[in-house]
Amino acid sequence: MATIAIVGLCVAFVSMQSYKLYTQAEHNAFLSTSAFSQLVANWLVSERDRQQERVLSAAEAMLLGEHVYINVAYHGDTIVDIRAQNWDEAFFPSSAVTNSMIQRTDISFASVRGMLMIDAIVPLPGVEGAGNNVRVRIHAANLEQQIRSSKLVAALTGFLSWLAVLAVGAFARKAPTENAHLSAAVPPQEVADCIICGPLQIHTKRKTLSFEGHHVAYPPRLFHLLELLAFEQDKAFSADEIVQHVWSDTQYADANDVRQCVYRLRRRLNELQEGLGDCITNIKGFGYRFDADAVAASKHCPAKTEAEPQSSTVL
Numbered sequence: 001m002a003t004i005a006i007v008g009l010c011v012a013f014v015s016m017q018s019y020k021l022y023t024q025a026e027h028n029a030f031l032s033t034s035a036f037s038q039l040v041a042n043w044l045v046s047e048r049d050r051q052q053e054r055v056l057s058a059a060e061a062m063l064l065g066e067h068v069y070i071n072v073a074y075h076g077d078t079i080v081d082i083r084a085q086n087w088d089e090a091f092f093p094s095s096a097v098t099n100s101m102i103q104r105t106d107i108s109f110a111s112v113r114g115m116l117m118i119d120a121i122v123p124l125p126g127v128e129g130a131g132n133n134v135r136v137r138i139h140a141a142n143l144e145q146q147i148r149s150s151k152l153v154a155a156l157t158g159f160l161s162w163l164a165v166l167a168v169g170a171f172a173r174k175a176p177t178e179n180a181h182l183s184a185a186v187p188p189q190e191v192a193d194c195i196i197c198g199p200l201q202i203h204t205k206r207k208t209l210s211f212e213g214h215h216v217a218y219p220p221r222l223f224h225l226l227e228l229l230a231f232e233q234d235k236a237f238s239a240d241e242i243v244q245h246v247w248s249d250t251q252y253a254d255a256n257d258v259r260q261c262v263y264r265l266r267r268r269l270n271e272l273q274e275g276l277g278d279c280i281t282n283i284k285g286f287g288y289r290f291d292a293d294a295v296a297a298s299k300h301c302p303a304k305t306e307a308e309p310q311s312s313t314v315l
Contacts, residue, residue, distance in 0.1 A: 030107060030118070036062060037105065037122040037136040044074055044134055045124050052079050062138070071137040195230050198295045200276070202230055211272055221246055222265045229280065229290035236286040262288060273298050 036058065043054045059070040059080050068084040107120045120136045193205040201210045204227060208217045218226070224246045229237060237245075239255040246261070247253035266277030275298035281291045 032062070033107060033118045033120050033136065033138050034105065036138070037107075037120045037134070040072060040136060041122045041124050041134050045126060055080050056082070069138065071135075073135045073137075195227070197230055197233075197279070197290070197292050200279075200295050202227055209272070211276075214272065216268075216272060218265075218268060221261055222268060225261055225265055226269075226280075226290075229288060233290045233292055236283040236289040238287040242288065258288075 039058060040055050043051050055072055059072065059082055062070055070080060070082055071078060072080040105120060105122045107118060110117045110119070118138045120138075121133050122136065123133050193203060195202040195204065199212050203210065207220070207223050208215055209223075209226075210216075217223075225242065228242065228245050239258045242258050242261075243253045243255075247257065262280055262282075266280050268277075269279065270277040276295060278298065279291045279294040281289055281294070283289055
């Protein structure tokens, strides 16, 4: 099923990419052809002596871009017919100028072997009557190569996605075996949601602490402060960083609140074990950090698990 879904996504991607390429090419070709045709029409009316020379120079400049063929017909005669190298002229229909009177520019599009063909019939400014127009035909935007590239990208993406599905399936079959011994010794939730610092365990999901069989629950701010420091034990957190994490729900906390919270946390840890509060250290000039060595060095004392009264301050 996964393979079928990947193939379907790749087909949809190629279709959307091809449509996007054609749409963008038509838009760009319309703008360039319209501007070129209007310029040619103005030259044919105003530049009697050098009109063909000017039109040819402009057409040659157009070939420097994506255009591969330019044909300009005026009064039944072809005055410019140039093409990019190695382009088969057999695919171009004969050029002609309509004998009817044209009131506005008419631009149409067609696709010839991956090439976008633009056919523009433009009225000459200030000229009335039948044949008052010039026909400009341009082949532009080599879409064939672009679409081939998008198909290649889609195929490569599908192949890599297929390999990824195989890898995920192999990992899913292998993972239960590798984790069997770990799961038997420690509950999965304990492994994922517990910060272990020697005999001290901080249960981040349950918001509780345990030490040698004693389980205690701290007020939210005290617990969040301990959790923050213990999670990154090598980092000293400034008062501003602690306020941002621990007092994220208020705008009125400051460094004094941090100092008071640290004092209370140390006191509660010392109640749990003598000297345990020393794990919250003050690095002068930098802030506060968690010292795991202080946990190991502390001496055991009976735990006191009575709940602390709620404070009315931002603590």
